[in-house]
Amino acid sequence: MRKEVLKVDRITRSFGQGDQKATVLNGVSFTVGEGEFVAISGPSGCGKSTLLSIMGLLDSPDGGEYWIDGLAISELNAQARAAMRGSRIGFVFQSFNLIDEISVLDNVALPLKYMGQSAAGRQRRALECLKSVGMDDKAALLPSQLSGGQQQRVSIARALAGESGILLVDEPTGNLDSKNGDAVMALLQQLNQQGTTIVLVTHDPRYADMADRTIGLMDGVVVDARQGHDAGVAQAC
Numbered sequence: 001m002r003k004e005v006l007k008v009d010r011i012t013r014s015f016g017q018g019d020q021k022a023t024v025l026n027g028v029s030f031t032v033g034e035g036e037f038v039a040i041s042g043p044s045g046c047g048k049s050t051l052l053s054i055m056g057l058l059d060s061p062d063g064g065e066y067w068i069d070g071l072a073i074s075e076l077n078a079q080a081r082a083a084m085r086g087s088r089i090g091f092v093f094q095s096f097n098l099i100d101e102i103s104v105l106d107n108v109a110l111p112l113k114y115m116g117q118s119a120a121g122r123q124r125r126a127l128e129c130l131k132s133v134g135m136d137d138k139a140a141l142l143p144s145q146l147s148g149g150q151q152q153r154v155s156i157a158r159a160l161a162g163e164s165g166i167l168l169v170d171e172p173t174g175n176l177d178s179k180n181g182d183a184v185m186a187l188l189q190q191l192n193q194q195g196t197t198i199v200l201v202t203h204d205p206r207y208a209d210m211a212d213r214t215i216g217l218m219d220g221v222v223v224d225a226r227q228g229h230d231a232g233v234a235q236a237c
């Protein structure tokens, strides 16, 4: 039995007020074990990114509880939450979110600065992470000098830098052609085989199938994975 690292327990989240109120998550529950690769699929607008933001401590639920390593997040103060986010969560976004004005190496090293690492330690770790995604030879370039697929590899290196052990990955192939998308997915699979826990949001059933398990999301709740899967297919067509 895998150790449980993430627990989403009856999470709810709404946006807007009064007549305009829309309940996006309406009691979502599931767990993720250490070293697991879990995909979240479902139709556009069903709340996948909202859920991932809550899991990445970028947003808070209205109700329910979220646990990381057995710690109830609602009981942490802002400082402890920030520390948890820094130490346990690596985030990969569809749009890479790299800073164009600084080098690839500095992009990967930057989060480590906020974790109090020395300049030399940051550079060493950043280079190590770039190497693990096959991008160490591009360390001195600016992000704009890279292809989309290469930029996504750099953003994965950045997410790995903090040694969080958990990657939350939101549509990583959404801005990539299929060749680069396949390469990014192969990299994620490799990182998972090396022990990283991965939660992946994807529309693409081919990529969801690479995970150990798929969680279907529809109408604010977890549904049978195939239902969410088929809805994702319908959406993609």
Ligand SMILES: Nc1ncnc2c1ncn2[C@@H]1O[C@H](COP(=O)(O)OP(=O)(O)OP(=O)(O)O)[C@@H](O)[C@H]1O
Binding pocket: 015, 016, 024, 042, 043, 044, 045, 046, 047, 048, 049, 050, 051
């Ligand atoms: N900050 C916000 N304010 C208001 N509404 C929001 C906010 N964030 C998300 N929503 C709404 O919540 C719903 C779910 O959005 P979300 O981005 O989580 O869906 P998704 O399943 O990730 O969609 P897609 O697959 O198209 O990326 C949408 O209707 C969206 O408009």
